[in-house]
Amino acid sequence: MNASTLPLLMWLSPNFPVGAYAYSHGLEWSVQAGEIGGAAHLADWLAALFDHGAPRSDALLLAAAWRAVTADDAAAFAEVSALALALAPSQERRLETSAQGAAFLAAATAAWPCPALAKQQAAGLNAVAYPVALALAAAGHDIALQPTLEAFLSAAAGNLVSAALRLGAIGQTEGQRILADLCAPIAALAAFACESGLDDLGSCAWRADIASMRHETLYSRLFRS
Secondary structure (H helix, E strand, C coil): CCCCCHHHHHHCCCCCCCCHHHCCCCHHHHHHCCCCCCHHHHHHHHHHHHHHCHHHHHHHHHHHHHHHHHCCCHHHHHHHHHHHHHCCCCHHHHHHHHHHHHHHHHHHHHHCCCHHHHHHHHCCCCCCCHHHHHHHHHHHCCCCHHHHHHHHHHHHHHHHHHHHHHCCCCCHHHHHHHHHHHHHHHHHHHHHHHCCCHHHCCCCCHHHHHHHHHHHHCCCCCCCC
16 A cells, blocks of 8 residues: 555545535534633643543544455445444434445545546445545545544544634634644544454444434534534
8 A cells, every 4th residue: 555645635635526515414403502702612622532432433433444345355344434424412413424435435536536436336335435435535545544533534624613613713823733743643543543443333422422423403504414
């Protein structure tokens, strides 16, 4: 796995057409409800997510999907793909991961073709979670697992901070401080996922899950989740 990691920078940039800017992962409800009222609250919220919530699960699922692709194990890949969607804790979160996953696959297949992507397209892969879609492309282009995980988790953190900025919960400098503080946890989580399997899956970020459920009923909202 000596391929350049440059594609990761392009795939996970705001310019890649997955619509990540449209999702807040439940943050919008949390801000409106007063649970996130500033930089300190957001930093705690994100730290808990990366320790116990969806980013941790997504990292483990991405790693499992990457291994399945590199082993050319279609059955294992299908199992991980189905599990990733089944673990979405709410309709909003399922929409978030499946819509971004479908958009990523469409763009990657059109602009970054490889046998792995073509094989899944021929198999009729319709619904796929975002981290699984990224794993498919990265493994298909011989990009190593750890930088793929680090790039994915960094992009997830950046999108959440961006959502908080647009909601007026924090300022630009506060957002950058939060992202700087997340660098070490992101690196540690990526390293953990590289050495872990599906048996290590599990999350307990209940408040974030509840926020994503309550987001469905907001009268007025900026984000889709």
